[in-house]
Amino acid sequence: MSFNVRSIQSGFLTLKEYVVDCAVDVLGLSETWLTPDIDSSSVFINDFNVVRADRNSRGGGVAFYVRNGIAFKILHSNITAVLEELWISVKVNQRKYCLAIVYRPPSANVLDCFHQLTESLTNLSLDNDYAIVMGDFNINVLVNDGRSEMLNCFLESFDLSQLVKEPTRITSNSQTAIDLLMVSSADIISSYEVVDVDGISDHLALIFYVDASEISNLCKLRTYRDYSTFSLDNFYHDLLLINWDFIYTLRDVDQMIDFLSSNILCTFNLHAPVRNIRVTKPPAPWRTFNIKLMMRTKSDAYKKFKRTGTIAAWEFYKKIRNYVSSAIRREKKAYLDYVMRHKNSKTTWNILRSLNIVKHNSISLPPHLQDLDSLNSAFLNVPQTTKSLTQLNLLDKYENVKNSGTFLFTTVSPATVAKFINRIKSHAKGSDGITIDMIRIIHKHLLKYITFIINFCITNNLYPSSWKNALVLPLPKSNYPSSFSDLRPISILPSLSKLLEMALHEQLHTFVCQNNLLTWEVASDHYIAPPLRSCLYRIIFIARLIKESCPA
Template sequence: MASASSNKNKFYFSHFNIRSLCSDFDSFSDYVAAEAFDIYGLSETWLSEPLSSNNFKIHNYNLVRKDRDGRGGGVAFYVVNSLKFQVIDTSAQQSALEQLWIRTKINGKIICFGTLYRPPMANLASSLDDLENAIVSFLPDCDVVMFGGDLNVDMLEAGSPGCSAINQFFNKYNLTQLVQSPTRISQFGGKLIDVLVTSNPKLISDVQVINMDNISDHHLVLTDLDLQKNRVPISYRTYRDYSHFVLTDFVNDLFNVNWQNIFNMTNIDQMITFFQKNITDVFNIHAPLKTSRFSKPPAPWITDNIKFMMKLRQKALTRYKKLKTDTSLYEYKQLRNLVTSAVRNEKKLILNINLD
């Protein structure tokens, strides 16, 4: 299995309830070395603060973890070294849901990856509330959301209250659950409690459930994302360039047109043609037609007000570069933060409209 470092178009993301990283670390480390997926999301790591991350190093991977404050639980990521990422803060939550999120950029796409664990006795409604708060906080700023987790709800029991609540939550945010077969087998049968969820199922080409009974009684769930860089079709737009338009010069040239000629014409079509041609000729002098090439996709959240704010921000930056004073730096930062906040709010508004 190739990792993203050797194949930029394919990206492999997995989730595994390991039920103690300590007890089977060597076996898990060997598996990682053999398969080399890009991200391994783990739940029930059973790590605690006294246990140093140095004891759980895997070659070519970075470990980021979020231990439970107490016995058991815990979530973590092993992320391939070639991938730069940031941890997303989700500390403000009320339920017992354990979640860890990272943000990264691959082939121009901003992707937020998560790994989750909901303890069996944790209130499901409160857990979904905390998951919702986390997703809403970063959804407007990312292109793809992808997470795996053990929710301790059998997703094969479609009519159960727990399964219905989770599916309703997924539908609300246009999320798709990818795993379709049992992920934990016991003497009482199989249950699908380990999920993989994405906001863009079109990127998914394969989903696997892999038996890991030499390490845990949970199966590892794996998917690959096709992250080819989308080429935006190049378009050309023709418009009038008013950057050097001077109204007084424009009006003077209109007055200089010999409009009396129109009274010598008897054909109405000829009059209209004369009028249109002279108006157009004057416009072509003062606001000539210009054709530009556009290769960026439209951004509906960039409103006229935001464009105006961006101009003010750019002027403030230019002023700071010239003056190099604390006051000019403060003014620039204020405008920069104002633009960032406005763009984020517009994105959220568009997202809510689309959801409704």
């Protein structure tokens, strides 16, 4: 996208939304009106890198925004009285594209402008496969005069093609094509269009599509369950057709869980199938039905003006455009005000990140840290430091243990398991593909079978193998991770396994509290930091209780 923005700060939020909505990969801006004392953070767009060439005085200035994931480097920048230019090289699909965004002030000498541009293009385009020069030249290509003739001579000398053939700056009394697009090969541009960016500037923007397949792969894929046609009655009907009593005939707990999980997934896949979608832009919940209707009206008004060219059509379009822009700002402000007032802190930040309003804390791992086997080995082979623990004799601190009696796990009731299901807050999907939301839908009919499996594990001193499989998410602890020690692994266990853990935890916690077995006298020990000491004492004590009550 190439656009004479005429002060990026004045309409930055609208421009930012438009760039995200259109899934722009490279944005070239002229007349940014930025100066070196203005920090780039004030014009930051999520998932983009910004490169600037500013004028020291008011006006002018050019800039590039390049989406994260696209390899690029800065080639040249030059701000003079006759031409302002910024050159970068973009590499996509093993091909190099030399891109330039330029701005020629209206009073600048045209011949001197092309002399400067000739020198830059000669020096910079040789190491690249294609050259693309875009920006505001203030030369109207719709008329034949001395300026357009000099432009044609420049194009012929470098064998460039100028693609823009329609007005790019439209006022009530003029239509000129001064924002140009020059390419070394017209074949690489699959299509282009001239669009109005919600009245930010009196210039129109050029959006053109380069035939580079790698760029389209930058879109994110999201997997979700489609509940749009979900019928709870039909779902329960198919769920109850399964012979769930078959679980009672099995003698292996892993077979029970496999039967339970596979049938739950099959039923959900039938009524709420898993789908993959390509996400090219974040949601805009403030765009209500009325807002979308007004945007279509604005688009129709603009098409009518382009078709007729009358002053009345222009005035009507401008009035509709300004009204729609104000309506969008009001709706967005009202939505964000609701989010900030009625959501908790964590939910608020998650919503703001999903809308690309605040920066994501996503850090990509280098290739040598993405191998799953190496990652697994690195964390399995962490050295064990047990010597200091044995020297503490921690269990000697608990005098009440000997007189507290024998602890034994007992079975739980369906009502207790239902309480545990409502207590789980995490919506993460474990290795079995089942979330707690899915369990809440089916537990009305399958609660007794889930309870049977949990009680089978308790009475037989077993822990299912399938519930030990975790999805491990390595989170970087630094902005530039270089080794496995810079990662913090997060393990996501199956949601059903948490029900067994909660049943065991509740019984242990009750026993410990009733017998007053947790003493804080050992908190004065200096071997381990205080926050970690209390955790370790609990873990070691509970481990001893489990060992005595569950030898298997």
